[in-house]
Amino acid sequence: MRKENLEIAKNLNFIFCSHPLNKKSVDEEYLEEYQAAGLDHTCALFSYEDLENGKLSLYGEDIEGLTIYRGWMMSPHMYELFYNLLQKKGIQLINSPKEYAKYHLLPGWYRDFEGLTPFSVWNESRDIGDALELTEGLEGAFIVKDYVKSRKHEWYDACFIKDISDREETFRVINNFLNRQGENFEGGVVLRKLESLKSIGNHKDSGMPICKEYRVFVFKGEILISDNYWSENEEVNISEDEYIWIESIASKIESNFVTIDLARKTDGSLIIMEMGDGQVSGLQQIDAYEFYRTFQNQGK
Numbered sequence: 431m432r433k434e435n436l437e438i439a440k441n442l443n444f445i446f447c448s449h450p451l452n453k454k455s456v457d458e459e460y461l462e463e464y465q466a467a468g469l470d471h472t473c474a475l476f477s478y479e480d481l482e483n484g485k486l487s488l489y490g491e492d493i494e495g496l497t498i499y500r501g502w503m504m505s506p507h508m509y510e511l512f513y514n515l516l517q518k519k520g521i522q523l524i525n526s527p528k529e530y531a532k533y534h535l536l537p538g539w540y541r542d543f544e545g546l547t548p549f550s551v552w553n554e555s556r557d558i559g560d561a562l563e564l565t566e567g568l569e570g571a572f573i574v575k576d577y578v579k580s581r582k583h584e585w586y587d588a589c590f591i592k593d594i595s596d597r598e599e600t601f602r603v604i605n606n607f608l609n610r611q612g613e614n615f616e617g618g619v620v621l622r623k624l625e626s627l628k629s630i631g632n633h634k635d636s637g638m639p640i641c642k643e644y645r646v647f648v649f650k651g652e653i654l655i656s657d658n659y660w661s662e663n664e665e666v667n668i669s670e671d672e673y674i675w676i677e678s679i680a681s682k683i684e685s686n687f688v689t690i691d692l693a694r695k696t697d698g699s700l701i702i703m704e705m706g707d708g709q710v711s712g713l714q715q716i717d718a719y720e721f722y723r724t725f726q727n728q729g730k
Contacts, residue, residue, distance in 0.1 A: 439725040443493040447501040448475040466718040486515040494520040499709040506531040529685035535577040547702040554618040561619040571624035577617030585638035628694040642694035
């Protein structure tokens with residue numbers, strides 16, 4: 431990590447969601463991260479539930495200055511409210527609302543990396559008729575999602591379309607997705623071409639096919655840490671040349687803290703599957719203590 435970035439990283443604060451039933455305790459889903467971050471950084475809590483009602487309620491240690499949020503996803507509108515309310519308290523979230531929206535929503539980053547990520551089309555509607563119009567002229571297998579999330583754990587019912595020219599099957603899958611996504615639907619319908627990826631089996635619960643995939647955290651244009659997305663306790667099989675390629679991608683990112691999810695194609699090359707705001711991206715297989723040590727330049 432560059433010296434100037436290391437100095438910034440060492441002095442970061444972190445803010446986590448509090449427990450919904452005990453606002454002075456961290457949400458149990460983030461307990462390990464909170465404990466790991468607290469070894470070297472000042473950590474505060476806030477009530478996600480109060481923020482949903484337009485109120486900022488802070489708990490834990492007093493913080494000011496540059497801060498990373500670690501917690502549940504927020505809509506861009508909610509994040510902007512959070513950002514502005516914290517700023518009034520002298521707390522500066524690492525990503526601006528514009529930066530958050532750009533990498534939280536697929537249309538924000540897709541054009542910058544077109545050709546390095548699966549071909550995609552989208553609209554700004556949740557109407558099934560509008561979604562079917564997107565399929566015109568498309569061929570082959572696709573997945574359906576919104577601007578943020580798919581329902582990949584309902585792979586065969588609400589995600590995977592084997593042949594998008596099969597209008598009946600396409601209607602069934604997209605309609606299921608729209609109905610089941612409900613109030614969690616964000617932005618519009620996205621159709622992403624299914625790439626031929628290196629398989630490592632199927633998900634034990636949903637049966638969803640899983641591939642060789644990696645999650646890379648990027649801090650201020652540099653790789654912070656990377657690990658396997660699905661496989662636990664396995665070496666990260668990324669070559670030096672591939673890391674150089676990832677760094678070239680990282681250098682083009684217009685945000686301070688982002689995740690890149692990469693998948694291994696059957697031909698051995700890597701492809702960008704998703705990008706996301708690093709504050710609301712899970713650690714997957716990355717150890718929490720290892721993750722927070724990297725901000726002190728002590729990690730792998």
